[in-house]
Amino acid sequence: MNKLKYCCTKALPSTWKSASWLLKLMIPISLAVTLLQHYGVLEWIAGYLHPVFVHLGLPGASAVAFISGASAGTYAGIAAMMSMPLTMRQATILAIMIALCHALPMECAVNRKTGSSFWEMAVLRIAMAFVCAFVLNLILPEAAESYIYLGAAADSSIGEVMSTWVVSQLKMSLMVFLIIYVLMIIQRLIEAYSLLRPLSEFFAPMMRVFGLPRQSAYMWLVGNVLGISYGSAVMLELEEKGIISRDDANDVNFHLIMNHSLLEDTIVFGATGISALLLVATRVSFAIVLVWSRRGINKLRRA
Numbered sequence: 378m379n380k381l382k383y384c385c386t387k388a389l390p391s392t393w394k395s396a397s398w399l400l401k402l403m404i405p406i407s408l409a410v411t412l413l414q415h416y417g418v419l420e421w422i423a424g425y426l427h428p429v430f431v432h433l434g435l436p437g438a439s440a441v442a443f444i445s446g447a448s449a450g451t452y453a454g455i456a457a458m459m460s461m462p463l464t465m466r467q468a469t470i471l472a473i474m475i476a477l478c479h480a481l482p483m484e485c486a487v488n489r490k491t492g493s494s495f496w497e498m499a500v501l502r503i504a505m506a507f508v509c510a511f512v513l514n515l516i517l518p519e520a521a522e523s524y525i526y527l528g529a530a531a532d533s534s535i536g537e538v539m540s541t542w543v544v545s546q547l548k549m550s551l552m553v554f555l556i557i558y559v560l561m562i563i564q565r566l567i568e569a570y571s572l573l574r575p576l577s578e579f580f581a582p583m584m585r586v587f588g589l590p591r592q593s594a595y596m597w598l599v600g601n602v603l604g605i606s607y608g609s610a611v612m613l614e615l616e617e618k619g620i621i622s623r624d625d626a627n628d629v630n631f632h633l634i635m636n637h638s639l640l641e642d643t644i645v646f647g648a649t650g651i652s653a654l655l656l657v658a659t660r661v662s663f664a665i666v667l668v669w670s671r672r673g674i675n676k677l678r679r680a
Contacts, residue, residue: 399557509663
């Protein structure tokens with residue numbers, strides 16, 4: 378109980394710092410999307426992009442949320458998603474795309490440090506996001522249930538739009554703070570009880586299913602619990618010690634670009650109503666397919 382109290386207390390300052398930084402990013406994006414929607418700009422964008430996005434089960438305007446998430450991160454994508462009317466089915470497909478492509482410039486730069494190509498990682502993640510969306514559009518049942526929409530009604534005046542937006546930002550800010558606080562507590566509990574090593578040993582047998590070396594389990598776990606930046610730092614250390622080869626490290630990179638920050642992304646999207654099971658299953662499945670496909674292609678090349 379003392380450790381739990383300590384972790385809850387220590388999580389508050391870092392939560393405030395992280396939440397403040399994220400909200401400085403999310404609130405302007407939400408405001409921009411709200412105004413673009415009110416003045417018909419999103420409808421204009423949708424007209425041009427609808428022929429592409431219709432094959433993904435999405436309206437053309439959803440490209441704004443996808444681009445926000447890909448460039449600035451998951452929370453920016455969610456801020457845009459909640460500022461436009463979407464069905465739960467559409468939000469689920471869009472969430473998968475953002476989960477695969479969030480913070481693309483920064484994370485591809487991190488991948489480059491471990492020997493992977495920046496552009497190969499970027500192009501592959503964008504391509505896989507569209508492939509995943511296309512497949513989900515084929516298999517997900519139709520549903521009319523609405524996703525969280527914090528905007529005003531379509532026929533509202535600009536005054537009503539802005540007052541609704543202010544209230545929505547208060548709700549969103551509270552939600553972000555609570556999510557970040559829970560994540561910070563979990564991370565500190567993992568550190569306090571030194572759980573990463575024993576957990577990585579528990580997951581080590583699964584690496585064979587993923588097409589990864591057993592010794593990559595620790596780095597895989599760090600990447601999924603703490604994110605791709607931490608995972609790549611661990612990968613560099615393993616490479617320097619000769620525990621994992623550059624080829625094996627690349628295989629892990631290919632897995633992590635599909636399936637990283639799994640704890641945070643699942644909690645964040647799950648808190649907004651997206652199916653956690655579907656999110657995890659899709660990302661893990663496509664990561665397995667990608668790594669085994671790459672291993673098969675490399676084997677054919679050597680032969």
